[in-house]
Each structure stands twice: as structure tokens, then as C-alpha cells.
Amino acid sequence: MLYDAIILGAGAAGLMCARVAAGRGLAIALVDHAPQAGGKIPISGGGKANFTNKIMGKEYFYGADPSFCTYALERFSPSDMLHLLKGWGIAWEERTHGQLFCKQSASQLTNHLVDDVRRNNAAFFFKRSILSCRPSPQAFVLETDHEILQARQVVLALGSPAWPQMGASDLGARLARSLGQKLSPFRPVLSPLHMPQGWSLQGLAGISLPVRICTGAQCFEDDLLITHQGISGPAALKASIAWQAGQPVFIDFMPQISFSHLLDTPECGKLLARNLLCRYMPQRLSEALLPPELAQRKVAELSRVQRNALHACVHAHSLSPCGAAGMKKAEACLGGVRTEGIDQYTMESLQREGLFIVGELLDITGLLGGYNLHWAWASGFVAGQSLRPRV
Ligand SMILES: Cc1cc2nc3c(=O)[nH]c(=O)nc-3n(C[C@H](O)[C@H](O)[C@H](O)COP(=O)(O)OP(=O)(O)OC[C@H]3O[C@@H](n4cnc5c(N)ncnc54)[C@H](O)[C@@H]3O)c2cc1C
Incomplete structure (x- = not known):
């Protein structure tokens, strides 16, 4: 089967991208080495996920060009996220500095995202080792230890190497480099x-x-x-x-x-x-x-x-x-795929048509306070809207 898009990484950014794209009728595959979806969502905010912040703007983000995130933050705002939570029946609470947390478990977010994605017929491939992702003239070819998948477009949503004990790795950066993107080195931040x-x-x-x-x-x-x-x-x-x-x-x-x-x-x-x-x-x-x-x-x-x-x-x-304190105690990384090679209005590579990059893998890092999850939602949303259906 030729998918419209394969999304590598079923964390916050990958799930949001899949939800939007599959909701538009695109044939989506999500591939992850973890046994289930969610990435770092369940451990975020002490298990309650500080999922966004009422006070939002590029001044809460770091990277070579923080203004890169402006469009995505406008397209998908904190109110948009709250609208989703309302629809899902998830209760939230405001804490200091405008931080919004789930009242109960952060896993509720993952569960509702996964339900939405499944309802729109996206396919999940868990416990997969990703061996390679190569462009061919008609499609991207993804080789895992279980199968070969093909898609017209690929979304890298593999996060940063921060907190490796949850399965974080630098695979996203290595794949992006192999597909022609420039990188800034990762540095662990939001750490003691x-x-x-x-x-x-x-x-x-x-x-x-x-x-x-x-x-x-x-x-x-x-x-x-x-x-x-x-x-x-x-x-x-x-x-x-x-x-x-x-x-x-x-x-x-x-x-x-x-x-x-x-x-x-x-x-x-x-x-x-x-x-x-x-x-x-x-x-x-x-x-x-x-x-x-x-x-x-x-x-x-x-x-x-x-x-x-x-x-x-x-x-x-x-x-x-x-x-x-290092990667094992860092909630995020500075660095990642350099944004000058990415279209801020679509999250598509300017070098390689059909390659999209979202979430923490990009050289955009939010301040503590719900900004990193919000960036994952917003960039995933924009990519999900921008993936092209087949004609
Ligand atoms: C302890 C902790 C607490 C945090 N709390 C908050 C908070 O309250 N609020 C906030 O805004 N941010 C918080 N963050 C940061 C936030 O969780 C991340 O920035 C956000 O989840 C990034 O989303 P992402 O989808 O880009 O990457 P991730 O959520 O990391 O998802 C990446 C996905 O790719 C998969 N993957 C990685 N490597 C491979 C590989 N080699 N092969 C196959 N699959 C792979 C992973 O399994 C994962 O599912 C916290 C981070 C940590 C570590």
C-alpha cells in the first residue's frame, strides 16, 4: 500500500499531525519503536501534562530564529487546544504563570488523540526499529525490522534525545541530515x-x-x-x-x-x-x-x-x-533541525519536497511552562493541514 504520509514518531507532535491529516481523509501510517503512543506526554508535568499556557508568543521560545514559530502559534493557539480538551471531556486547571494542566492523568490526552487517529483509519506500527528512510522518485521508502512501507510524504516527529529513559533518541536528527537538512547540535536544557x-x-x-x-x-x-x-x-x-x-x-x-x-x-x-x-x-x-x-x-x-x-x-x-545535569534529567534540548531549511507555513522542507519536520526535533525550544507541548501540538497541526492528499 502507498500511504499519503508516514509519520515517524507517535509522540505529541506526531499524534496531532496524524489526527489532523487522517481527519482530512489522508491515508496515514504512524511508526514508533515504543510499545504504545504518547512519547513523553505521560511523564509531562509530573503526570498531569502542563499541556499549554494562556500566555503564548515567540518570546517564550528559543532557537536560532524563534520567530519561525509565530505562524504555527497563530494557527493553533492555546484556545484551540482548550477547545479540543472540552470536546474530549478532559478537565484542566490553571496554575501559576498561566500554566494549564490536566486535572487528572496526562494519559487522557494520549488516549483521546489515539482514539481520534484510529477512528480516521490511520495505521499504527509499534515496536519497530527504523532501519532507513530513503527517497525514491515516486515515494519515500521506510525500512523497519518488520516491513517496508512506502508513502508520498514523510513527517519526522521523532523528538530530541532529552530524557532517553523514555525512548528518546537522536534518530530524527540523523534521518533529517541524511535527507539533506542542516542541524544545530543538541544541548540538554530545562534541567537542574x-x-x-x-x-x-x-x-x-x-x-x-x-x-x-x-x-x-x-x-x-x-x-x-x-x-x-x-x-x-x-x-x-x-x-x-x-x-x-x-x-x-x-x-x-x-x-x-x-x-x-x-x-x-x-x-x-x-x-x-x-x-x-x-x-x-x-x-x-x-x-x-x-x-x-x-x-x-x-x-x-x-x-x-x-x-x-x-x-x-x-x-x-x-x-x-x-x-x-545532562540528557537524563533534561526536559528538552536546544538545537535540532535548523529552521531556515523549513517552510514555517507548512513545516515542509525547503530542500526536499514531501519531507515535513515537527515538534522538538526542530530547532525551537520552549521555556518551562507548557510551551514545548504547545509547540508539538501547533507544529503537528500545521503539518497535518499541509500534507497533500492524492489527486
Ligand atoms: C520529564 C519531562 C517532563 C516534561 N513536562 C512538560 C510539560 O509539563 N509541559 C511541556 O510543555 N513540555 C514538557 N516536557 C517536554 C515535552 O514533553 C516535549 O517537548 C514534547 O513531548 C515533544 O513532543 P515530540 O512529539 O516532538 O517528541 P516526543 O514526545 O519525544 O515523541 C517522539 C516519539 O518518537 C519516538 N522515537 C524516538 N526515537 C525513536 C527511534 N529511534 N525509533 C522509533 N521511534 C522513536 C518516541 O518513542 C516518541 O514516541 C517534558 C519533558 C520531560 C522529559
């Missing part, structure tokens, strides 16, 4: 940052609090978790996308209140500086932040220079990460 031995907050594992974290020219406000190895939690994961090896990160541990202002408040004059800070954060953390010789002094006795020094300790605490 590791600190060297003896770092300033060592021994404080388990403390979690809202912070403002800055690296390079970028700042993020969210919750930070101090761990045995370094820093984690949404704030650190967000910072990891902007962090470059060798750069420091600066943490403001009281983003909402100025410590200088508190130090200048007459009623606080009789307190020890450390006791004043303890009112706003765990004692162990306040002790680690303030130099002992100043921490023990009464606020009223501190000079202006000393007050400024204490302010800096709390609002611009410098850390020098020794590395990011």
Missing part, C-alpha cells in the same frame, strides 16, 4: 544546574522558596529548590535554558521585598541582621547568605556600606554552576 564541591549553599538540600534568578541578560521568577548537587525547581530549570558554561547565575532570594528597605526601617534597628532576615526565609538559608561578622550585628549599628553589602548578599547571591 550542578554546583562544585564546597559551594555556598551546600548542606541546605530540601529548602524551596520563590526567587528571581538571572543569568546572562535573562531573569526568571519562580520557585527554586536547593538539592544535594546544586539547584533545581522551575526557577533553575528555566535558568538552564539561558545559562552558558562558565557563566555565573545570580539569585535574588527576596524578589518581592527590599532588604535595604527593611534594614532602614526604624522599628528593625534593635534586631540582629540575621534575625531580621529569618523572618523572610528559613534560618539555615539566612545564615548561609549573610557574612557572620555582619549577621551578628544590630541593624542600627550597620553603616551604609555594610547595609549595601547585606542587600547584595540577599538580592544578588552569585553561584558558579559547574554544569547542567
